[in-house]
Amino acid sequence: xxxxxxxxxxxxxxxxxxxxxxxxxxxxxxxxxxxxxxxxxxxxxxxxxxxxxxxxxxxxxxxxxxxxxxxxxxxxxxxxxxxxxxxxxxxxxxxxxxxxxxxxxxxxxxxxxxxxxxxxxxxxxxxxxxxxxxxxxxxxxxxxxxxxxxxxxxxxxxxxxxxxxxxxxxxxxxxxxxxxxxxxxxxxxxxxxxxxxxxxxxxxxxxxxxxxxxxxxxxxxxxxxxxxxxxxxxxxxxxxxxxxxxxxxxxxxxxxxxxxxxxxxxxxxxxxxxxxxxxxxxx
Numbered sequence: 001x002x003x004x005x006x007x008x009x010x011x012x013x014x015x016x017x018x019x020x021x022x023x024x025x026x027x028x029x030x031x032x033x034x035x036x037x038x039x040x041x042x043x044x045x046x047x048x049x050x051x052x053x054x055x056x057x058x059x060x061x062x063x064x065x066x067x068x069x070x071x072x073x074x075x076x077x078x079x080x081x082x083x084x085x086x087x088x089x090x091x092x093x094x095x096x097x098x099x100x101x102x103x104x105x106x107x108x109x110x111x112x113x114x115x116x117x118x119x120x121x122x123x124x125x126x127x128x129x130x131x132x133x134x135x136x137x138x139x140x141x142x143x144x145x146x147x148x149x150x151x152x153x154x155x156x157x158x159x160x161x162x163x164x165x166x167x168x169x170x171x172x173x174x175x176x177x178x179x180x181x182x183x184x185x186x187x188x189x190x191x192x193x194x195x196x197x198x199x200x201x202x203x204x205x206x207x208x209x210x211x212x213x214x215x216x217x218x219x220x221x222x223x224x225x226x227x228x229x230x231x232x233x234x235x236x237x238x239x240x241x242x243x244x245x246x247x248x249x250x251x252x253x254x255x256x257x258x259x260x261x262x263x264x265x266x267x268x269x270x271x272x273x274x275x276x277x278x279x280x281x282x283x
Contacts, residue, residue, distance in 0.1 A: 069241040083110030098192040122224040132256035134187035137220035139196035140203040179238040180229040
């Protein structure tokens with residue numbers, strides 16, 4: 001897996017608040033002093049009113065998720081990990097990522113590929129990771145020395161919605177689905193590789209991965225992804241990009257300061273605590 005340091009060039013490694021329609025509490029009905037005489041109208045046939053379904057019994061239609069990214073099938077997939085030391089097949093260490101100079105520090109330590117040193121919730125047993133243990137690498141980097149690459153705006157489908165300035169990657173943290181046999185895992189894009197950082201025609205287009213030392217590997221996955229899927233260290237999988245709304249809850253939703261599931265859960269807890277404190281406060 002090719003891990004590229006931050007800024008390296010190619011070739012090197014709420015809705016708006018709605019106005020309420022409820023009546024004001026200080027408004028009272030006022031009747032006139034003299035009521036007009038009651039005129040008796042001819043009796044009309046009584047028609048039974050249609051049954052009204054209680055609001056509580058009405059089920060909301062689930063939100064429709066648009067599946068806009070195709071599967072890339074039969075991709076050679078290899079295992080890599082944060083803190084991986086250089087080896088014959090991987091000459092560049094993974095102390096840093098393409099987008100994070102302090103990757104090991106932010107993760108909380110070296111992720112281990114040893115299955116005996118990992119827990120049942122797919123994390124290293126020696127520490128609780130500070131980032132999502134479900135991470136992957138793809139062979140494209142949208143950053144170069146002076147900011148975003150010129151082709152990034154046209155190449156990356158979600159560029160306009162995720163753009164935050166010329167020095168920020170719009171690829172880092174993106175979710176993908178990885179399918180192996182009858183299981184599907186979800187993970188975040190956190191590094192670039194294997195071997196390349198310039199193959200946008202494969203990552204975002206229809207090209208196949210280029211030849212390399214790992215049988216044309218086109219996807220690197222973390223030990224957590226490997227173990228959840230039950231695949232070997234090197235195997236063949238399918239993968240595709242997914243929007244966050246498509247990602248179901250699972251072990252990939254448990255850990256990480258870079259994980260939207262964790263951030264949303266924490267926000268909900270703060271909101272509930274604030275509501276509870278408000279209710280208990282003396283009036």
